[in-house]
Amino acid sequence: MLTSADLGTLLLTFKVASIATALMLLFGTPLAWWLARTRSAWKGIINAIVALPLVLPPTVLGFYLLVLMGPAGVIGKFTSWLGLGTLPFTFSGLVVASVLYSMPFVVQPLQAAFTTIGEQPLEAAATLRASPLDTFFSVVVPLVKPGFLTAAILGFTHTVGEFGVVLMVGGNIPDKTRVVSVQIYNHVEALEYSEAHGLAGSLLLFSFTILLVLYTVLKTQPVAHQLK
Amino acid sequence: MTQPITARFQLDYGAFQLAVDLCLPGSGVTVLFGHSGSGKTTLLRCIAGLQRAPQGFLEINGCCWQDNERDIFLPTHKRALGYVFQEANLFPHLTVAGNLQFGLKRIAKPSGAADLPHILELMGIDHLLKRKPDCLSGGERQRVAIARALTLNPEVLLMDEPLASLDFKRKQEILPFLSRLHRELNIPVLYVTHSQQEVAQLADHLVILAEGRALASGPLSETQSRLDVPLAQDRDAATVWPATIASHEDDYHLTHVAFTGGTLSLPMVDAEIGKPLRVQIYARDVSIVLEAPAATSILNVLPGIITGLADDHGGRTVVRLQVGNQALLAHITQKSALLLNLQIGMEVYVQIKGTSILN
Numbered sequence: 001m002l003t004s005a006d007l008g009t010l011l012l013t014f015k016v017a018s019i020a021t022a023l024m025l026l027f028g029t030p031l032a033w034w035l036a037r038t039r040s041a042w043k044g045i046i047n048a049i050v051a052l053p054l055v056l057p058p059t060v061l062g063f064y065l066l067v068l069m070g071p072a073g074v075i076g077k078f079t080s081w082l083g084l085g086t087l088p089f090t091f092s093g094l095v096v097a098s099v100l101y102s103m104p105f106v107v108q109p110l111q112a113a114f115t116t117i118g119e120q121p122l123e124a125a126a127t128l129r130a131s132p133l134d135t136f137f138s139v140v141v142p143l144v145k146p147g148f149l150t151a152a153i154l155g156f157t158h159t160v161g162e163f164g165v166v167l168m169v170g171g172n173i174p175d176k177t178r179v180v181s182v183q184i185y186n187h188v189e190a191l192e193y194s195e196a197h198g199l200a201g202s203l204l205l206f207s208f209t210i211l212l213v214l215y216t217v218l219k220t221q222p223v224a225h226q227l228k
Numbered sequence: 229m230t231q232p233i234t235a236r237f238q239l240d241y242g243a244f245q246l247a248v249d250l251c252l253p254g255s256g257v258t259v260l261f262g263h264s265g266s267g268k269t270t271l272l273r274c275i276a277g278l279q280r281a282p283q284g285f286l287e288i289n290g291c292c293w294q295d296n297e298r299d300i301f302l303p304t305h306k307r308a309l310g311y312v313f314q315e316a317n318l319f320p321h322l323t324v325a326g327n328l329q330f331g332l333k334r335i336a337k338p339s340g341a342a343d344l345p346h347i348l349e350l351m352g353i354d355h356l357l358k359r360k361p362d363c364l365s366g367g368e369r370q371r372v373a374i375a376r377a378l379t380l381n382p383e384v385l386l387m388d389e390p391l392a393s394l395d396f397k398r399k400q401e402i403l404p405f406l407s408r409l410h411r412e413l414n415i416p417v418l419y420v421t422h423s424q425q426e427v428a429q430l431a432d433h434l435v436i437l438a439e440g441r442a443l444a445s446g447p448l449s450e451t452q453s454r455l456d457v458p459l460a461q462d463r464d465a466a467t468v469w470p471a472t473i474a475s476h477e478d479d480y481h482l483t484h485v486a487f488t489g490g491t492l493s494l495p496m497v498d499a500e501i502g503k504p505l506r507v508q509i510y511a512r513d514v515s516i517v518l519e520a521p522a523a524t525s526i527l528n529v530l531p532g533i534i535t536g537l538a539d540d541h542g543g544r545t546v547v548r549l550q551v552g553n554q555a556l557l558a559h560i561t562q563k564s565a566l567l568l569n570l571q572i573g574m575e576v577y578v579q580i581k582g583t584s585i586l587n
Contacts, residue, residue, distance in 0.1 A: 120317050123278055126304035127311035128331035129380065134305075138330075142321040 002198050008175055009183040010202070016091070016179060017159040020098035021106075024155045025148070027099070028106040033136075035107070036114035051108070053101050062168025065097050069169065087169070094170040094177050098159045105154040113147025114140070146218065153214055157207055232290070233258075233384065233416065237274045238283035246270050246281065246440040254289060256432035257410055257417045261424075261459075267440040268420045272388050275418065276311050277304040288383050310377030310415075312387040316369035318361040324372050325357040331380045344379060350412065351375040351405055367398035371405060378413070385417045391426065403429055411504075424459075427452075428468050428508050429586045453548050453555040455538040460546050460557055465511040468586065469554050473503050482527075489552010493527045494583055506586040513582040514558035516547060518568055520577050528580040532556065534572055537565065545570075549578060 002010075035047060053061055068075045069087040076086045087093030121143060125135040141148070163181040170177035172186070180199055187196035232254030239246045246267045252258050260268040273279040275286060277293065280301060286294040288309075293302045318327050328344070348354045351371040361369055370390055377385060390406075391399045403426075410417070410430060419430060427434060427448075434451040436443045436459060443457045449467045453460055471485040471492065481496040485507065492507060499505065521529060535555075536548035545565040547558040556578060570576070 120313070120315070121319060123304075124311075124313065124317040124319065125330075126278070127276060127309065128376070129305050129334040130330070131303075131305050134334070139319060139321075143319075 002202070003195065005174065006183060006195065006199055009178050009180050010199070012091075012175065012177075013160055013179040013181075016094050016098055017156045019095050020102060020159045021152055021156045023095070023099050024103055024106040025152060028103060028151065028155075029110060032107045032110035033114055036111045051104050054104050058101065058162065058164025059168055061101060062097065062165040065093075065100065065165070065169050069093060069096070089169070089171045089173060089177060091176055094166060094179075097165050097169045098162060101162055101165045102155045102158045105158045106151040109147050109151045109154060110144070113144035113150075117143050149218060150214065153210055157210060160203070160206075232288065233418075234285065234287045235271070235275055236283075236285040237271065237281040239270075239274070239279075239281040244270075244440060246274070248437075248440075248442045250435060250442055250445055252416070252418070252435070252445070253433050254416050255414060257419055257430045258433040258435060259427050259431035260418060260420045260435045260437060261422065261427050261431075262437035263422055265439070266437040268422075268437045269388055270440075271437065272386050272418060272420050275384075276309060276386055277302060277307055278311075291383070308380070308383040310380050310382035310385045312370070312373050312377050312385070312390045314389045314392050316361070316366075316373035318369055318373060318376070320361050322360075323357065324353065324359050324361070324364070327361070327372060327376050328357075328379055331376060335380055347375050347378045350378075350408060365398070366394050367401045370394065370398075370402060374405070374409070378409075378415075382415060385415050387417060387419045389420050389422070391423070392421070406430055424462075424464060424466075428466065429506070431468075449555045453536075453557045455536045455546060455548055460511075460538075460548070461540055463512075465546070465557055465559065466508050467511070467555060467557050469507045469509065471505055471507050473497060473499055473501050473505065475501065487552060487554055489554060490530055492530075492580070492583065494585065497585055508584045508586055509556065509580055510582070510584075511546070511557035511559040513580060514556060515579045515581065516549075516558055516560060516564075516568065516570070517577045517579060521579070524579065526579045526581055528583070529577050530580070532576060532578050534570055534574045534576060537570060537572060539565075549576070551578060 031050070035043060035050075066088050067073050069079070070076045071080065071086050079085065079087055087096060117140065121139050122135055125139045130138060161181060163185070166177070166179055166182055170179070172178050172182055180203060184196050184199050187193070187199070233252040234250070235252065236249045237246055244265070244267070248267075248271060260271060262268045270279060274281045274284060282296065284294045284296055286292070291308070292300055293307055294300060319330065322330065332344070351374055353368065353371050353375055356364060356368060356372065361372070364372065374390065391402060394402065407429065419426070421427065431448045433446065434448050435445040436451065436457050444451050444454050449469060451457075452465070452467050459465060469487045471487040474484045474486040474491055476483050476496065483494050483497040484491050485494060485497075485505065487507070494507070497505065530551050532549040532551040534547060535550050538546045539562055540546060543562050545560055545562045547560060547565070547570065549556045549558060558578060
């Protein structure tokens, strides 16, 4: 039912989403930790910037990224100077855009989880000779494990589903930047409804299974609650 | 006598200011006593480094933990202390054993970990090791928390109202463990409380705090009986004397106990001769006579010297006396004080109508 081209887009999509999720956890964790604990005046601004992709039309975000990463943009000039060329219409560009687009889905559940555990376990760990870094890995991480899981799953699934940003910065290049959501659009445009059904059905099944595992087996809080 | 703990802190939160300058003994239990808002917990947190006073100096057994003049501030995890929080604050993701191991794993081995089996026995928690904190009662949780702090073999044990979140029954369950700790371990303890009962039961040294200042600091009975702090005026004002059991008089169901400077007769105490105990004497149970009474039903009549007098402007006079080496408080009526013409320096006799034994 799925053609090899369809399978290629599925594979590419999961590759983008996996790398983007790893990067989001890497950068999002310290950011969420800082946001959960700081009293800095910058907190409001940083919070607003992180949450921006939640409300911004993806095409707007994609448009600015295209401009910034292009040959005349700040990021584009920087990557050219590094000898990496420019990012739009490349796999790397897709990953960078995905990270920025899905970041709030990783940062916000983590930030909420970090805020919930409060000061007390950290103080107890400090009085038991654990340095702040030690405390983070031996106390904070185990206590907010569900938060990490929620963040990773939301970041991953949200990246899998992106369309507008991909189209703006990645285009529609087979095996390079053509992801599932774009491929479904292609099928529908070409009136290939049965192929579209195959891909769309796979994604539906995938998303539902993940959420089912999240809510039943792992018994985490509903997403909406965590995002508050 | 050298004072191994020196603590000077100043901080200003606008509505609340802390300004203390204390020298505290390096052994026994020092109770930091005060009402809520007196700054006792803030002081303890400054000593632990959980809070940073902008102006501060702290030295424990010759180790400097904070000195803003030399720009020294040791972070909490580098201070050789044990801390017991008001809520036990155990790690919920670890078992009791895991909680006890947490600190043990992190201390430098040569400095010597504490004797874990002894601590388990002392706190009576051997049978709880495999449980998670949410399967423990409040009292058990707090005992594990105390044991966890002791595993580090700390230079000083800091306890922030460890009994405040427990009900009366649980308090009674833990107090004997604290008394044992006090007798069997040679670690100085700084103990924060607002309970006079805990002061009487545990303190060797007493610091009275109010509005961020230390009103008094000194040995227990001396500080309890100071006329310039509100404690002596309290309706339940009392002095606590350390004593040891001297002899039993079985025929009359009496026990004689010795304190520095004399003996007291108490209703029979079921304990061996030589065992230490604390005797609490309420100021309202003490009366004063000018000469040794020839015939009285009161057994405990002791000579003493008046060292202080204060009227409370409510018809009552608070008398401070020296009996042997111990300070004693008596609450009498202002009229009696006038009729007896009591003066500082007078030699009198005190009649002690009742006593209570602590631990």
